[in-house]
Amino acid sequence: MKNTSSLKSMFIYTVAILHIMLFTYAAISKILDFQNFRAQLGQSPLLSIFADVVSIAVPSIEILLSVLLMIPKIRIRALQYSCFLMFMFTVYIVMILNFTSFIPCSCGGVLEKLGWSEHLIFNIIFVVLGLSAIAFSKGLRHTILISAIGGSIGTLVLITLFLLSEDKMQKENPFIRRLPQATAAKIAEIKLPNNTVYIAGATKQNIYVADRLAPLQVYEYDASLKTKKHYTIVLDRENFKFRELRLKVLYPDFYLYDGSVPVIYKGSITDWNAKVVSDGEYGFSDIIFINPNQRIILGKERNVKQNILALIKDKDSLQVSVHNSILKKQIDGAFDISGTMEFSYEWNKFIYIYRYRNQFIVTDPELKKKFEGNTIDTVSKARIKVVKIKSGDTKMAAPPLVVNKMATVVNNLLMVNSMLQGRYESSEAWKHSTVIDVYDINTGNYILSFYVYDENGARMRDCYASDDALYVIIGAELQKYGYGVRIKSQFKYKKIPAGDRNVDRTPEEKSRSNY
The missing domain is CATH 2.120.10.30 (TolB, C-terminal domain)
Known part of the structure; x- marks a missing residue:
């Protein structure tokens, strides 16, 4: 039992470290190339109108989660928030690929080199790892319930942002151009x-x-x-x-x-x-x-x-x-x-x-x-x-x-x-x-x-x-x-x-x- 408990703790710790590395790297990349990051968000069919706010909010949240994941007492709760954020990133890519025009990757650094399909797989892997770590700690039933609630909220938030952004772009465009590929x-x-x-x-x-x-x-x-x-x-x-x-x-x-x-x-x-x-x-x-x-x-x-x-x-x-x-x-x-x-x-x-x-x-x-x-x-x-x-x-x-x-x-x-x-x-x-x-x-x-x-x-x-x-x-x-x-x-x-x-x-x- 001790070996099993130790393995679970090691797995949770490893998953937390991976998320810390990902969020820290992504946040620093965005901050160092902030103008380009904001410009890419400005081209997004989902987030054009909110580019100024999102360009500051996303790296700030990533840094905050990195800090929270370092604290053992709240690590599981921080992993829940991390999964929620990664799930939103995943839904965002799905919507970009299937329901909107293109947007270049806004993650920065090496991740920017990934294609959309590869980026989707990468995000899904991190969501699965995070949910697995939460399941080891809280149990499968709790994890499924939290995932259902968080997933519904995240999807609803992105759909709302998309509808608001498109409506404002058509009715009161604040001089934001859409520059898609294949024009x-x-x-x-x-x-x-x-x-x-x-x-x-x-x-x-x-x-x-x-x-x-x-x-x-x-x-x-x-x-x-x-x-x-x-x-x-x-x-x-x-x-x-x-x-x-x-x-x-x-x-x-x-x-x-x-x-x-x-x-x-x-x-x-x-x-x-x-x-x-x-x-x-x-x-x-x-x-x-x-x-x-x-x-x-x-x-x-x-x-x-x-x-x-x-x-x-x-x-x-x-x-x-x-x-x-x-x-x-x-x-x-x-x-x-x-x-x-x-x-x-x-x-x-x-x-x-x-x-x-x-x-x-x-x-x-x-x-x-x-x-x-x-x-x-x-x-x-x-x-x-x-x-x-x-x-x-x-x-x-x-x-x-x-x-x-x-x-x-x-x-x-x-x-x-x-x-x-x-x-x-x-x-x-x-x-x-x-x-x-x-x-x-x-x-x-x-x-x-x-x-x-x-x-x-x-x-x-x-x-x-x-x-x-x-x-x-x-x-x-x-x-x-x-x-x-x-x-x-x-x-x-x-x-x-x-x-x-x-x-x-x-x-x-x-x-x-x-x-």
């Missing part, structure tokens, strides 16, 4: 003619690049970025004093426009000949072509010099519908409501993304507002300073804080290039990459983010999302970022009506069936 990765690249080109459009098969300094020159690259074709656009009329012609390719057609003139050309990519289709009196700074007879422009309201949106229809006769209540003035009604216009042809929705504040607007093609959404940063009011000059115009008096630099839309996904660093993000990664935040235009919800990395010190300066990849221009290089499963799983497709005459066309071609 997007560079899969191809090619040198461009120069660094003055921009992306004019793309389909699943090709991407079209135009040159600001030579606006009639077009470069067509195949989707693999291995072959290039060069075309020259031929205009039927050239007697206009253009400032900057811009090209937009909407398969199978293309448009050339200069809102300062204003003139709009239209042609087919089969021959690249362009004819004037609009020579109106309405100037604009940006334009969206909904179909050949309908477009949305961003321009200035006469006599007021404030930016407004206008819907133009010219099938039989020119109809201009001004919508001056959609864009919300904060300061001057011009600079403060500057933004980017995009259109989802798949969902037939117009999106306006403010440049200097955390807001975007979704409407139907008739500019009837659907809802206002928010980007995840916290800049709700434009931080700009404007002054009036002698002519009565206004200009920027100081460099503005740019919130959303550029954007692109594909299907139901809005991809926004944010210029602001979020909470818990690596400063080193931020210095050498550009972030893309992804939102759902049907719900306004933030989904995830990913990085586009700099090349030779150059940052991303243009982007265009097609159905299967994000194309970006960095310096004088065109790169293709293929979508991973995390982004592909977020696509939502509209059902194609029966008898659709475009049923055999590619998704991009179907989406532009009005053309």
